[in-house]
Amino acid sequence: xxxxxxxxxxxxxxxxxxxxxxxxxxxxxxxxxxxxxxxxxxxxxxxxxxxxxxxxxxxxxxxxxxxxxxxxxxxxxxxxxxxxxxxxxxxxxxxxxxxxxxxxxxxxxxxxxxxxxxxxxxxxxxxxxxxxxxxxxxxxxxxxxxxxxxxxxxxxxxxxxxxxxxxxxxxxxxxxxxxxxxxxxxxxxxxxxxxxxxxxxxxxxxxxxxxxxxxxxxxxxxxxxxxxxxxxxxxxxxxxxxxxxxxxxxxxxxxxxxxxxxxxxxxxxxxxxxxxxxxxxxxxxxxxxxxxxxxxxxx
Amino acid sequence: xxxxxxxxxxxxxxxxxxxxxxxxxxxxxxxxxxxxxxxxxxxxxxxxxxxxxxxxxxxxxxxxxxxxxxxxxxxxxxxxxxxxxxxxxxxxxxxxxxxxxxxxxxxxxxxxxxxxxxxxxxxxxxxxxxxxxxxxxxxxxxxxxxxxxxxxxxxxxxxxxxxxxxxxxxxxxxxxxxxxxxxxxxxxxxxxxxxxxxxxxxxxxxxxxxxxxxxxxxxxxxxxxxxxxxxxxxxxxxxxxxxxxxxxxxxxxxxxxxxxxxxxxxxxxxxxxxxxxxxxxxxxxxxxxxxxxxxxxxxxxxxxxxxxxxxxxxxxxxxxxxxxxxxxxxxxxxxxxxxxxxxxxxxxxxxxxxxxxxxxxxxxxxxxxxxxxxxxxxxxxxxxxxxxxxxxxxxxxxxxxxxxxxxxxxxxxxxxxxxxxxxxxxxxxxxxxxxxxxxxxxxxxxxxxxxxxxxxxxxxxxxxxxxxxxxxxxxxxxxxxxxxxxxxxxxxxxxxxxxxxxxxxxxxxxxxxxxxxxxxxxxxxx
Numbered sequence: 001x002x003x004x005x006x007x008x009x010x011x012x013x014x015x016x017x018x019x020x021x022x023x024x025x026x027x028x029x030x031x032x033x034x035x036x037x038x039x040x041x042x043x044x045x046x047x048x049x050x051x052x053x054x055x056x057x058x059x060x061x062x063x064x065x066x067x068x069x070x071x072x073x074x075x076x077x078x079x080x081x082x083x084x085x086x087x088x089x090x091x092x093x094x095x096x097x098x099x100x101x102x103x104x105x106x107x108x109x110x111x112x113x114x115x116x117x118x119x120x121x122x123x124x125x126x127x128x129x130x131x132x133x134x135x136x137x138x139x140x141x142x143x144x145x146x147x148x149x150x151x152x153x154x155x156x157x158x159x160x161x162x163x164x165x166x167x168x169x170x171x172x173x174x175x176x177x178x179x180x181x182x183x184x185x186x187x188x189x190x191x192x193x194x195x196x197x198x199x200x201x202x203x204x205x206x207x208x209x210x211x212x213x214x215x216x217x218x219x220x221x222x223x224x225x226x227x228x229x230x231x232x233x234x235x236x237x238x239x240x241x242x243x244x245x246x247x248x249x250x251x252x253x254x255x256x257x258x259x260x261x262x263x264x265x266x267x268x269x270x271x272x273x274x275x276x277x278x279x280x281x282x283x284x285x286x287x288x289x290x291x292x293x294x295x296x297x298x299x
Numbered sequence: 300x301x302x303x304x305x306x307x308x309x310x311x312x313x314x315x316x317x318x319x320x321x322x323x324x325x326x327x328x329x330x331x332x333x334x335x336x337x338x339x340x341x342x343x344x345x346x347x348x349x350x351x352x353x354x355x356x357x358x359x360x361x362x363x364x365x366x367x368x369x370x371x372x373x374x375x376x377x378x379x380x381x382x383x384x385x386x387x388x389x390x391x392x393x394x395x396x397x398x399x400x401x402x403x404x405x406x407x408x409x410x411x412x413x414x415x416x417x418x419x420x421x422x423x424x425x426x427x428x429x430x431x432x433x434x435x436x437x438x439x440x441x442x443x444x445x446x447x448x449x450x451x452x453x454x455x456x457x458x459x460x461x462x463x464x465x466x467x468x469x470x471x472x473x474x475x476x477x478x479x480x481x482x483x484x485x486x487x488x489x490x491x492x493x494x495x496x497x498x499x500x501x502x503x504x505x506x507x508x509x510x511x512x513x514x515x516x517x518x519x520x521x522x523x524x525x526x527x528x529x530x531x532x533x534x535x536x537x538x539x540x541x542x543x544x545x546x547x548x549x550x551x552x553x554x555x556x557x558x559x560x561x562x563x564x565x566x567x568x569x570x571x572x573x574x575x576x577x578x579x580x581x582x583x584x585x586x587x588x589x590x591x592x593x594x595x596x597x598x599x600x601x602x603x604x605x606x607x608x609x610x611x612x613x614x615x616x617x618x619x620x621x622x623x624x625x626x627x628x629x630x631x632x633x634x635x636x637x638x639x640x641x642x643x644x645x646x647x648x649x650x651x652x653x654x655x656x657x658x659x660x661x662x663x664x665x666x667x668x669x670x671x672x673x674x675x676x677x678x679x680x681x682x683x684x685x686x687x688x689x690x691x692x693x694x695x696x697x698x699x700x701x702x703x704x705x706x707x708x709x710x711x712x713x714x715x716x717x718x719x720x721x722x723x724x725x726x727x728x729x730x731x732x733x734x735x736x737x738x739x740x741x742x743x744x745x746x747x748x749x750x751x752x753x754x755x756x757x758x759x760x761x762x763x764x765x766x767x768x769x770x771x772x773x774x775x776x777x778x779x780x781x782x783x784x785x786x787x788x789x790x791x792x793x794x795x796x797x798x799x800x801x802x803x804x805x806x807x808x809x810x811x812x813x814x815x816x817x818x819x820x821x822x823x824x825x
Contacts, residue, residue, distance in 0.1 A: 043825070047671070047823075047825055050671065050674075050675050051674070052670075052671055052674060052675075052822065052823040052825065053822045053823070054820070054821075054822055071674075071679070072677050072678070072679045073677075075674075075675060075676050075677045075678075076677040078675075080671070080672070080675040080676075082671055082672060082675075084668065085672070086667055086668045086669045086672075087669070087672075088582075088585075088586060088669065090585070090586070091568075091576075091585065092567075092568035092569055092570070094568070094569060094570035094571055094572070095568070095569055095571065095572040095573075095576055096572075097572075098571050098572030098576070098577070099572050099576055099577065099581070099582060100672070100676060102572070102577040102578065103577075103578070103579070103673065103676040103677060103678055104676045104677055105677065122567075123570045123571075124567035124568050124569065124570045125567070125568065126568050128490075128492075139672065152675075
């Protein structure tokens with residue numbers, strides 16, 4: 001069952017197409033990573049899902065309900081953490097966590113206190129004295145203390161230190177274990193790689209790639225390092241070979257997954273002495289798509 | 300040794316002046332202009348000694364004395380009049396200037412971390428404080444000189460050189476005193492906000508207490524100066540000595556504490572939301588509470604000041620043709636009763652301001668990107684907008700009532716046959732339907748075009764202009780009717796027009812519906 005469904009969603013601001021036919025499906029119980037460079041449309045998509053922005057075209061639903069018309073009903077069952085948490089300077093963090101909880105429904109006092117301790121947040125401080133990271137903690141504690149079924153997290157860790165980021169990752173793992181759904185927008189790729197079941201890459205308001213990390217890896221390149229008995233002369237001109245670099249005794253390069261068979265056959269003609277392969281990291285995947293975008297813009 | 304403690308003070312002073320020079324120029328320009336524009340204005344309003352004696356008579360009541368202080372009302376020359384009506388009020392403006400300027404390079408810099416950076420340089424620990432004191436000393440001296448020279452150069456007979464010098468010196472001294480108060484408060488509080496709050500509290504309390512006991516420093520001393528009549532130099536000297544003591548106290552306290560700390564530890568806030576802060580209304584009220592209370596006090600004070608002149612209306616009107624032409628002569632009701640609707644109208648216009656600010660708060664919240672985290676929860680847009688509208692309507696009812704209360708209280712003191720409270724209150728609350736229309740227009744603007752909310756101020760001003768000055772400039776009546784305030788019955792001299800009142804409320808209701816509809820159908824800015 002899909003918790004989130006977006007079909008050909010377009011959002012136009014003046015002449016700018018912030019979303020340009022976005023299709024997105026997030027399944028129940030999965031952690032979905034939403035990645036893309038700044039300005040790609042991640043936040044716009046999330047704000048459409050929240051019912052803050054009205055889609056120009058297309059349909060978007062959460063729990064099968066229309067995100068615009070049934071916003072309040074949907075919001076009872078979701079928790080949202082923005083990337084820029086703007087709070088009221090004269091209120092304390094503790095007051096706000098309670099306020100948010102009561103705007104939502106019931107508060108789980110035990111969970112709230114436990115989360116305050118884990119995130120090491122002093123709830124008696126006025127928000128004016130909080131750093132960006134501490135303001136984010138207020139929103140995170142409020143979100144994870146709720147009994148939401150869906151978590152919309154828009155770059156929630158951009159101000160957290162590595163220790164707190166670790167706590168955040170534990171929290172996501174815990175809600176996942178409870179069978180809840182998470183949409184995590186981020187550009188910290190290691191975090192997405194660690195947490196997410198499936199990943200979607202957004203560029204210029206469209207989803208350009210979507211699937212499990214394994215599926216995405218199949219679509220892309222392997223990193224290979226080889227040493228051969230007979231020196232290879234024109235490796236860089238082979239079909240499906242990219243970013244060739246000489247090593248001490250051979251070559252390091254990337255190979256397209258669909259050309260792998262041909263490349264291996266040609267390599268073995270030179271007498272392979274040593275070969276190492278590594279699957280690409282999410283960063284490689286991301287950079288590959290991003291570079292393609294830059295190339296296509298340049299050409 | 301001394302040099303060691305203050306090393307770098309002069310360089311830092313220059314640095315401060317370099318950063319803030321335009322700020323000083325504008326403050327000084329504002330205060331000097333405010334001081335120098337008044338004498339010619341009063342001279343043209345009350346050209347003869349007879350006119351001024353009439354004015355003096357209206358000043359002869361406890362409410363006015365509480366507000367502007369004592370004066371020699373038997374020799375109410377132009378100079379005495381200027382000093383009486385302006386010195387204390389200008390003193391407050393000067394105090395505010397000094398508080399805001401002093402906090403910038405003391406606590407505010409410390410809070411934002413520039414202080415730490417500066418102190419890593421080879422300058423003495425005290426230097427930022429002493430440099431700030433030095434700069435404000437210069438600012439106040441320059442201000443005193445500009446005012447003295449300016450007042451004397453207006454060359455009115457009753458404003459001699461001695462009086463002008465003492466007038467300027469008094470203002471400079473009160474300025475220094477509050478620079479000292481702020482310098483001390485900056486050592487006590489841990490934040491610049493706390494420092495400003497503490498200094499303003501000292502200012503307001505000393506102004507209010509002075510109203511009861513005239514010698515209470517520092518405003519009581521300033522009121523005793525009485526330039527152009529008594530020319531008391533002693534209180535000025537006391538003020539200067541007082542400010543020097545405060546500066547020394549600030550430097551001593553400053554030397555005893557760590558960077559970033561204060562002598563009054565900041566209290567921790569609540570760890571839990573109170574039962575009232577559990578819904579959008581609770582949140583909105585928390586955000587507007589301070590403004591609401593300040594405006595309430597302001598409306599009572601304004602009502603008091605208007606009410607205090609009611610008793611002397613007859614004299615006042617005979618003396619001033621401009622005011623007399625503003626109201627219609629009517630044999631059946633007293634002059635005070637005829638004057639009441641106009642006073643209440645002015646108070647109603649002012650009461651509208653906090654009500655509009657209350658509803659505009661919602662647009663402000665959107666501009667500060669704080670709506671996503673509220674609307675992202677189970678809160679509908681209708682609920683949110685309705686919250687702010689209800690708060691605005693409530694604000695307008697309270698402000699109208701408080702201004703009526705103030706006016707009634709003062710009128711009981713100043714009039715021989717005072718109004719019943721009911722009469723005054725009705726004359727005020729009758730404006731509510733018109734204020735509701737203004738709030739509804741604002742709600743509409745928030746729904747349709749959030750950026751255009753400023754338009755409502757223009758419209759409010761238009762209403763004020765046509766109604767207040769309409770009689771004076773003989774505007775045609777339809778111009779008045781373009782504003783909701785043109786449909787308000789002039790109680791108690793007119794009959795209540797229920798048709799108009801009901802019509803205004805109906806218009807407000809329609810506009811509210813449009814506002815809700817539009818707000819529900821637009822994007823929320825992130």
